[in-house]
Amino acid sequence: MKHILVTGSADGIGQQIAQQLTAAGHHVVLHARTEERAVAAKAAVPAAADVVVGDLASLEQTRALAATLGRFDAVVHNAGIARMDSSERALTEDGLDSTFQVNVLAPYLLTALMPRPGRLVFMSSALAAEGVTDLRDVSYETRQWNGYEAYCSSKLYCMLLAFAFARRWPDTLSNAVDPGWVRTRMGGAGAPTDPADAARVPAWLAASDEALDSGGYLTDRDWHPGEQHRDPVLLDELLALCAHLGGARLGEGPGTR
Incomplete structure (x- = not known):
């Protein structure tokens, strides 16, 4: 039995991941x-086992x-949000683009601060x-706002975070998943993938004894990251930016061991 946290598990894919993991006998928060x-x-x-509460836009x-x-x-x-059709950017109480922050x-800040x-x-x-790596302006302060690009870029950054943590913490398995276009509140009723199907790979990565590789990107579609997405300089720059914006460097929380 494994002790597993699933963020954004009130509905959609997260709820399905939690259901599959609890059905397998795991201790799920x-x-x-x-x-x-x-x-x-x-x-x-x-x-x-429990529910924790916190708005990731704060x-x-x-x-x-x-x-x-x-x-x-x-x-x-x-957990994630999408404002792909929005005509104006939405800033959080911290003055950051909400798509990037959530x-x-x-996820960087939670990982940095928790054990x-x-x-x-x-x-x-x-x-x-279709994402753009522009670490100089992640909140679109100088660039023209583009909700679709902001969402695509956030998913690119999520993948880069997986690679960055895999590189920085070799004893932690860190991977990224493309669940597909999923029938959820975010994906819409016309999406072809059932949430239960989309949940299987992330649930497997979280709990299976077979999931022993790190730094991977799991997908059944044609696109795969290139070598430029594993550039150590880029990965370190993303971690440094998140540390600056979130006010916490890796190793400052109780996670150091």
Whole structure:
């Protein structure tokens, strides 16, 4: 039995990941943005051990959430938002683009501040192929806002975080997953992939004794990351940016061992 945290597990793929892991007998902690959603999450996955609450669009709440967490065998960073059709950027209370803060900075900050997990699973997307690595302006302060590009870039950064943690922490298994185009609130009713099917690979990565590789990108589609996406300079620059924006470097929390 493994001790596993699944962020964004009040609905969608995260809920399905949690259901599959609890059905396999694992000790699963759910995560929801609000207390109201936490109640719904626990009702949907009654076998879950607990639910933690924290809005990942807030650095203060993300830090507070990390402070409550013990050590997990695995963390599935599933929580995310998409504002692909939005005509204007939305800033968080911290003055950052909400897509970047929730999808990229929050999983970095949680990982940096909580006790170091044995495994990390980052939810990416084949849309990462259309992302742009512009670490100078992740909040579109000088560039023209493009919601579609911002989302694609956030999924690219999620993949890069998986590679960066795999490189920085060799004893932690860190991988990224493309779950496909999934029938969820985010993906829409016309998407071809069932959430239960999309959940199988991330659940396997979180718990299977066969999942022993690190630094991978798992997908059944044609696009795969290139060597430029594994450039140590780029990976270190992304970690440094997240450390600066989140106010926490790796090794500053209880994760050092």
